[in-house]
Amino acid sequence: MCGKRDLDTQLSGVLVDEDRIRERIAELGQRITEDYRGRDLVLVTVLKGGFVFMADLTRAIDLPLRMDFMSVSSYGPSPAHGQVRITKDLDESIVGAAVLVVEDIIDTGLTLHFLLKVLRQREPESLEVCVLLDKDVRRIVELPIAYKGFSIPDRFVVGYGLDQAGAFRQLPFVATLADEVMG
DSSP states (O other): OOOHHHHHHHEEEEEEOHHHHHHHHHHHHHHHHHHHTTSOEEEEEEETTTHHHHHHHHHHOOSOEEEEEEEEEEESSSTTTSEEEEEEOOSSOOTTOEEEEEEEEESSOHHHHHHHHHHHTTOOSEEEEEEEEEOGGGOOSOOOEEEEEEEOOSOOEEBTTBOBTTBSTTOSSEEEEOHHHHO
8 A cells, every 4th residue: 555655756736636526526416416306316337437426426416316337348459449348237227217327537438428329228218427527638429418527638537436557546536647657
C-alpha cells in the first residue's frame, strides 16, 4: 500500500476534488429523483469502474430503486476497433423498467453504444445514461447522455473508481497521473 507521500509523487494534479464530486452527485440525485418519481427505476453500471459513482449516486436518489451490474471486455486490434463482449450480465429482467445506465467515464462511446443496443433489446420502459466524467473530445459515436457530472479534457484520469493497472480506485477525487507513472 502506498502512503500519501507516494501518491503525491504519482499524481500530477487533482482534476475534480472530493467536495465538487459530492456536490454534483447531490444535484444529479435530486434531478433523477424528480424525473423518475413513481417509476420502476433500475440503475445499471459496468464493473469495476462505475461501482463507486453508483454507490454514492444511489444514496443521493430519494426513491425506491434496484441496482444491477454488468462487466464487459473489449478485444481486437485496438479498443476503438475491437469487439465488446459481455462477461457478466444483469441478474434481473429490465422489461418495462426505467433503466438508468450509470457510467464512471465516457470517452469514445463505443462500449456504451454497444451496451445500450443490448439493453434496448430487453424492452425497458426507458433507457437513459448518467455519467460522472464526459471526455467528449474523444467521442466516436453520439450517445444520449441525460445526466452529466463533469466534462473533462483528454487526459488519463484515476480515482473515484477509475484505475491505472488496478491502482488508484480508492481515491475520493479524480486526478491525473504524473508522466513517469504513465511511462
